[in-house]
Amino acid sequence: xxxxxxxxxxxxxxxxxxxxxxxxxxxxxxxxxxxxxxxxxxxxxxxxxxxxxxxxxxxxxxxxxxxxxxxxxxxxxxxxxxxxxxxxxxxxxxxxxxxxxxxxxxxxxxxxxxxxxxxxxxxxxxxxxxxxxxxxxxxxxxxxxxxxxxxxxxxxxxxxxxxxxxxxxxxxxxxxxxxxxxxxxxxxxxxxxxxxxxxxxxxxxxxxxxxxxxxxxxxx
Numbered sequence: 712x713x714x715x716x717x718x719x720x721x722x723x724x725x726x727x728x729x730x731x732x733x734x735x736x737x738x739x740x741x742x743x744x745x746x747x748x749x750x751x752x753x754x755x756x757x758x759x760x761x762x763x764x765x766x767x768x769x770x771x772x773x774x775x776x777x778x779x780x781x782x783x784x785x786x787x788x789x790x791x792x793x794x795x796x797x798x799x800x801x802x803x804x805x806x807x808x809x810x811x812x813x814x815x816x817x818x819x820x821x822x823x824x825x826x827x828x829x830x831x832x833x834x835x836x837x838x839x840x841x842x843x844x845x846x847x848x849x850x851x852x853x854x855x856x857x858x859x860x861x862x863x864x865x866x867x868x869x870x871x872x873x874x875x876x877x878x879x880x881x882x883x884x885x886x887x888x889x890x891x892x893x894x895x896x897x898x899x900x901x902x903x904x905x906x907x908x909x910x911x912x913x914x915x916x917x918x919x920x921x922x923x924x925x926x927x928x929x930x931x
Contacts, residue, residue, distance in 0.1 A: 723852065730849050733760070734866045742872040747924035750873055751832075758836035761844045768848045776843065779898025788901075791889070792908040799918040802878060812917045825914045830907035838903045841867045841887070842894040863891040875930055879921050 741753050765771050803810055812818070845863055846853075853859035864887030871883045886909060894902035913919065920926060 726849065727852055730852060733764075734845075735869065738870045738872055742875070742929075745873070747873070747927040750924045754833070754836055757840055761836075761840040764848055765839075765844050771843075771847055776839075776899045779900045782897040783901050783904060784897065788904055788908060791905060792912050795909045796912040796916050799913045799916040803917045803920070806878065807917075807920065810917055810920065822915060825919070826911045829910050829914065830903070834907040834910055835903060837867075838890065838894070838899065838906055841870065842891060842902050843899060846891075846895070860888055860891045860895070864888040867891075873924075874921065874927055876921050 737757065741750070745753055841863065845866070846859075850859075853862060864884045867887035867890070868880050868884035871879050886906070890902045890906050893905050910922075913922065
């Protein structure tokens with residue numbers, strides 16, 4: 712398809728500068744200077760910028776964001792979610808041995824709210840930025856094969872620098888590999904569901920401790 716928007720053809724050097732600013736400069740600035748309480752505001756601005764860049768690139772099939780449900784590998788999604796739950800529980804047991812997950816009504820109401828909102832307000836915008844935009848607009852800058860998946864996972868992990876946690880860095884890198892593979896092999900719905908289910912499970916076993924802005928402590 713021939714693109715008909717301003718950024719349809721863009722010199723690689725400028726595309727590379729834009730890529731570096733979006734995926735390295737912005738997360739670094741957020742991690743260093745942004746108050747932790749404004750992280751979701753930053754995600755909103757990030758998402759808006761990503762949607763504008765997708766539109767300006769031209770030729771993007773917006774319907775691809777809602778196509779691919781028939782290609783979702785539900786058994787793998789279930790197994791992956793359970794595996795994330797066991798891993799998250801093990802990490803909490805090792806790193807926060809005194810941590811106890813209360814099963815009070817207020818805790819259950821909180822989890823219900825998280826499970827309803829996280830897929831839409833966090834997983835969805837992140838997948839738009841780090842999968843749809845990343846591979847469509849900047850695909851020409853990436854090497855072929857699995858190397859582009861590793862780069863995507865590294866960028867996704869770096870975007871979580873704001874939490875200043877090696878546990879978060881490792882988990883988001885591994886998750887980034889799985890989400891990127893899901894996106895490339897099975898489409899956007901698969902990547903979004905993998906991300907959403909994993910995030911909800913991590914909150915269920917208490918791993919929200921590491922992904923809550925209120926717990927962020929900068930090492931300086």
